[in-house]
Amino acid sequence: MTDELVEREVAAEQAFVDRVYAQMEHAxxxxxxxxxxxxxxxxxxHEGGLVERDAMVFQAAKRIAQLDAAHExxxxxxxxxxxxxxxxxxxxxxxxxxxxxxxxxLIDWRAPAAAVFYQATAADPQQVLRRRxxxxxxxxxxxVEDELLDAEGLAAAEEQGRxxxxxxxxxxxxxxxxxxDRSMHSIVATIQAEQDKAIRAPSRGxxxxxxxxxxxxxxxxxHRAAYLLYSDRQRYERGGVLVVGPSGVFMRYIExxxxxxxxxxxxxxxLGEVVNEVRATRHDxxxxxxxxxxxxxxxxxxxxxxxxxxxxxxxxRVFWRDDxxxxxxxxxxxxxxxxxxxxxxxxxxPRVAQALLDALWRQVxxxxxxxxxxxxxxxxxxxxxxxxxxxxAWWPPLDAxxxxxxxxxxxxxxxxxxxxxxxxxxxxxxxxxxxxxPNRPISPQISIEDVPLLDELRYALGDVPARTxxxxxxPMALIEGAVDINELMTAADREFSSGRxxxxxxxxxxxxxxxxxxxxxxxxxxxxxxxxxxRRGRTASWTIVGDPAQSSWPEPxxxxxxxxxxxxxxxxxxxxxxxxxxxxxEIYAHAAAYAQRVGLxxxxxDAVRRTGAEPKDVVLGPGAGSAQLEAATREAVLELAGAVSxxxxxxxxxxxxxxxxxxLASWPELAQDAPGARAAAVDSATTPSGEDRVVVxxxxxTKGLEFDGIVVVRPQEIEDESATGRATLYVVxxxxxxxxxxxx
Numbered sequence: 256m257t258d259e260l261v262e263r264e265v266a267a268e269q270a271f272v273d274r275v276y277a278q279m280e281h282a283x284x285x286x287x288x289x290x291x292x293x294x295x296x297x298x299x300x301h302e303g304g305l306v307e308r309d310a311m312v313f314q315a316a317k318r319i320a321q322l323d324a325a326h327e328x329x330x331x332x333x334x335x336x337x338x339x340x341x342x343x344x345x346x347x348x349x350x351x352x353x354x355x356x357x358x359x360x361l362i363d364w365r366a367p368a369a370a371v372f373y374q375a376t377a378a379d380p381q382q383v384l385r386r387r388x389x390x391x392x393x394x395x396x397x398x399v400e401d402e403l404l405d406a407e408g409l410a411a412a413e414e415q416g417r418x419x420x421x422x423x424x425x426x427x428x429x430x431x432x433x434x435x436d437r438s439m440h441s442i443v444a445t446i447q448a449e450q451d452k453a454i455r456a457p458s459r460g461x462x463x464x465x466x467x468x469x470x471x472x473x474x475x476x477x478h479r480a481a482y483l484l485y486s487d488r489q490r491y492e493r494g495g496v497l498v499v500g501p502s503g504v505f506m507r508y509i510e511x512x513x514x515x516x517x518x519x520x521x522x523x524x525x526l527g528e529v530v531n532e533v534r535a536t537r538h539d540x541x542x543x544x545x546x547x548x549x550x551x552x553x554x555x556x557x558x559x560x561x562x563x564x565x566x567x568x569x570x571x572r573v574f575w576r577d578d579x580x581x582x583x584x585x586x587x588x589x590x591x592x593x594x595x596x597x598x599x600x601x602x603x604x605p606r607v608a609q610a611l612l613d614a615l616w617r618q619v620x621x622x623x624x625x626x627x628x629x630x631x632x633x634x635x636x637x638x639x640x641x642x643x644x645x646x647x648a649w650w651p652p653l654d655a656x657x658x659x660x661x662x663x664x665x666x667x668x669x670x671x672x673x674x675x676x677x678x679x680x681x682x683x684x685x686x687x688x689x690x691x692x693p694n695r696p697i698s699p700q701i702s703i704e705d706v707p708l709l710d711e712l713r714y715a716l717g718d719v720p721a722r723t724x725x726x727x728x729x730p731m732a733l734i735e736g737a738v739d740i741n742e743l744m745t746a747a748d749r750e751f752s753s754g755r756x757x758x759x760x761x762x763x764x765x766x767x768x769x770x771x772x773x774x775x776x777x778x779x780x781x782x783x784x785x786x787x788x789x790r791r792g793r794t795a796s797w798t799i800v801g802d803p804a805q806s807s808w809p810e811p812x813x814x815x816x817x818x819x820x821x822x823x824x825x826x827x828x829x830x831x832x833x834x835x836x837x838x839x840x841e842i843y844a845h846a847a848a849y850a851q852r853v854g855l856x857x858x859x860x861d862a863v864r865r866t867g868a869e870p871k872d873v874v875l876g877p878g879a880g881s882a883q884l885e886a887a888t889r890e891a892v893l894e895l896a897g898a899v900s901x902x903x904x905x906x907x908x909x910x911x912x913x914x915x916x917x918x919l920a921s922w923p924e925l926a927q928d929a930p931g932a933r934a935a936a937v938d939s940a941t942t943p944s945g946e947d948r949v950v951v952x953x954x955x956x957t958k959g960l961e962f963d964g965i966v967v968v969r970p971q972e973i974e975d976e977s978a979t980g981r982a983t984l985y986v987v988x989x990x991x992x993x994x995x996x997x998x999x
Contacts, residue, residue: 469837494770548781599717789821
């Protein structure tokens with residue numbers, strides 16, 4: 256596959272997309288004209304004219320809104336059918352459009368005619384030869400990705416003069432399919448059949464897809480999500496689908512696989528983005544991450560949520576009639592325990608004033624006070640600014656990021672972690688949280704491993720009551736609480752107000768549930784991450800994808816228990832993929848040999864594609880320094896970039912990321928303005944664009960990704976940097992499709 260071929264195919268698709276946008280603008284003008292005509296009908300002076308006006312204006316407004324919403328990624332799919340059925344390509348998009356002759360130009364993805372785009376598989380192609388995905392930025396087509404569904408039909412079509420090249424990952428399957436020996440055709444059919452079974456598995460319960468590297472687990476899972484959306488659209492559009500992946504890099508990578516996942520019914524989230532309004536992009540050091548991921552942190556967060564806010568008052572004194580009334584530490588502690596026993600902390604805000612008044616009234620002994628009665632007592636107390644200010648300061652509404660910042664204080668951490676965490680674990684956590692900024696709780700200092708802890712706190716504290724600007728400075732409003740408008744809306748109101756059924760969740764814990772949850776790289780989820788994701792799938796069906804041998808979590812039994820709790824006894828349907836068609840056989844043999852040598856209990860799929868290019872190991876001398884390492888890395892990267900047309904990944908130990916980023920920026924052959932050879936230094940906070948040919952990543956960053964060529968710098972250091980370093984290095988060695996070089 257040459258760059259010239261890809262450019263030619265992209266240009267052809269761009270010409271069609273330009274035609275569609277021109278027709279859409281014409282349709283928008285027609286709709287606006289219909290609206291104007293509708294308004295003119297209202298001036299006819301009789302009831303019929305008003306009815307016609309309302310009907311025409313409504314239809315015009317509906318069409319204009321539909322056209323306005325469809326601009327981004329308007330055309331995303333193409334089907335090339337068997338010529339006997341339809342020799343012309345069928346295009347699928349966000350809306351349906353006809354050309355000037357009323358012929359179908361673009362098929363709405365929801366229409367019955369578009370069903371085959373989601374339902375056709377290589378095992379059951381339904382007369383589809385090639386399925387193409389168009390990737391767009393605005394109105395520009397930036398890439399295409401093909402999937403070969405009927406190899407024999409494609410060969411017949413090419414003999415008849417139809418040119419249908421296969422671009423992207425689908426070209427690998429096409430290459431396998433075109434092999435001349437029958438055994439290869441049999442292998443391809445097996446791959447397709449086992450994937451198809453997982454895609455069409457029962458919609459209820461849990462579908463678990465396992466398999467070694469390169470077996471297509473992710474693609475199968477995403478096709479399953481699209482299949483579910485189409486087969487039961489009402490259920491999944493209303494409830495929403497959550498797709499969770501290991502990193503922001505990975506989530507950007509999969510966005511191109513299924514354009515229908517760009518619909519509002521699907522939320523694509525990395526593990527640092529699962530909690531609404533939080534986006535974490537950096538990982539903690541492995542030792543810290545191991546503590547934060549442990550199930551013990553759930554108890555630590557529960558204890559933290561029960562603490563009194565630092566700096567809050569510890570005593571209240573008031574003289575009423577003939578009595579001196581006092582709320583000291585002991586009495587306030589009793590009230591706090593009473594309130595906490597009734598549910599989430601923030602839910603108790605409206606009850607605080609009453610609980611304090613009850614405790615004060617019980618101290619009223621004087622005859623004059625008793626004669627006045629409880630109602631007068633309440634009125635007097637609630638009119639006192641000092642009481643209102645005390646109540647608001649003693650039990651303020653708390654949000655999770657602010658509460659997590661309390662752990663900057665080592666003394667508080669030591670107190671609530673007593674008997675739960677070791678002294679060394681407390682020290683690691685204290686150092687990690689020492690940089691949190693109370694004035695900016697959701698900040699770059701929040702790590703991916705902190706996000707499940709924030710979620711745990713959210714569920715321990717409850718939602719912060721919503722208030723208007725005026726209420727925020729009103730002590731009475733602070734102690735009375737406020738009503739979130741969402742609580743006043745019925746389910747029907749929610750559906751009507753959204754206009755499309757499901758709406759993206761707000762930051763309320765009431766809106767965290769989804770109809771389907773898809774977890775990729777599930778073997779890496781920590782117990783705390785399983786708790787976080789489990790809350791969003793209590794009533795959902797699930798698709799879980801993973802390979803235990805690639806796990807970066809050091810306590811698999813603990814994670815398995817948390818996973819079982821998250822799934823809550825749902826029925827599990829197991830599917831196993833057994834053929835590796837990503838890696839060349841030469842590359843995977845090298846990776847498999849490593850896995851066996853270091854004792855990984857790895858699922859070793861059969862790699863069926865050969866290139867003749869063996870992995871290369873560059874060994875530097877014992878005295879080699881940074882200059883020699885840079886020179887060897889530069890030579891290896893240039894060699895791979897010259898040999899492959901696609902992307903090259905430089906995988907480095909975490910400690911060397913900044914160093915190698917600096918190298919890459921200084922290499923003129925790979926400068927970003929060099930023709931045809933853009934490069935990017937990628938850390939956990941950034942993602943490579945579609946144009947970046949050379950990227951720098953750590954071992955964990957490579958999860959779920961693939962590159963034409965990989966250069967692994969200091970593999971021994973990657974292995975040594977964490978307790979699961981061997982599994983991480985195994986993952987790294989399975990990321991290349993064509994060429995692999997290690998520099999040891």
